[in-house]
Amino acid sequence: MGKFAFLSLALLSVQALVARAEDAAANPDKPVLDDAANAVPQVNVDVSTTFPDSEVFGVKLVNGLPTTAQVKIANNEPDPITVNIIGGSLWTLSEPSQNVHNLTVSRYGVEIDAKSEKTITYNFVTELLPQDLSLNLATMVAKKDGLIFTMPAYNGTVSVVEPEMSIFDPQV
């Protein structure tokens, strides 16, 4: 779970759960929708990420240039969900894995209807020493009842590279 620490808002979801449980305990007469005290809340959502600019040999993060991630979120819930934020972090491949960098967190507030999907574009820029790293992306989605869930969106090896000079050659 440490890999998702960059999503400091994750604290909010924990707080929301605790508040809800305390609320239920303090107000025993208040109807509790589900077996909240025992059941671990879940959200039925499929998240997958692709990198449209990446080559067959893998995902490259080019220093100083934006990397585009397309995060596809399929909402299998009977109600709409809201995609709040997408963020990520970079880790060394060696064990124990070290947190090298946290990516900028983007806020969205995009609603996805029940039983439908949306693809959200997440852009980030890095300036790091060329090396292979593990990229972790995650998204936080809220259910209709306000409960927030952190969903892994990507976990894979990426290569940090310097831009090729040709990228800066003016085409004039």
Ligand SMILES: *[C@@H]1O[C@H](CO)[C@@H](O)[C@H](O)[C@H]1NC(C)=O
């Ligand atoms: C990434 O974010 C986490 C949580 O906020 C923090 O503990 C960690 O030091 C950050 N990593 C870097 C490399 O700044």
Ligand SMILES: *[C@@H]1O[C@H](CO)[C@@H](O)[C@H](O)[C@H]1NC(C)=O
């Ligand atoms: C990411 O994938 C690696 C290799 O498959 C695995 O060892 C690691 O636990 C995964 N990390 C997360 C946060 O899922």
